[in-house]
Amino acid sequence: MNEQTNRSLFLLTVFTVLALPINIIAGLFGMNVGGIPLAQDSHGFWVVVGIVATLTAIGVWLVFRRRRG
Numbered sequence: 001m002n003e004q005t006n007r008s009l010f011l012l013t014v015f016t017v018l019a020l021p022i023n024i025i026a027g028l029f030g031m032n033v034g035g036i037p038l039a040q041d042s043h044g045f046w047v048v049v050g051i052v053a054t055l056t057a058i059g060v061w062l063v064f065r066r067r068r069g
Helices: 002-029 046-067
Strands: none
Touching: 002 046
């Protein structure tokens, strides 16, 4: 029973980590306020997307590394 619970929680964690960047990008598109960092930069949006993608990749790597160990 514990093993099944652990597998279920692991899958929930993986899906949550994979869905995180989509939710953050949707939040970025939904912002209509002034003073957003990098708003005046022509590549500012893609810089933020790159940062989010990098942090998500690190999160996925940590989850899978912990799972193997």
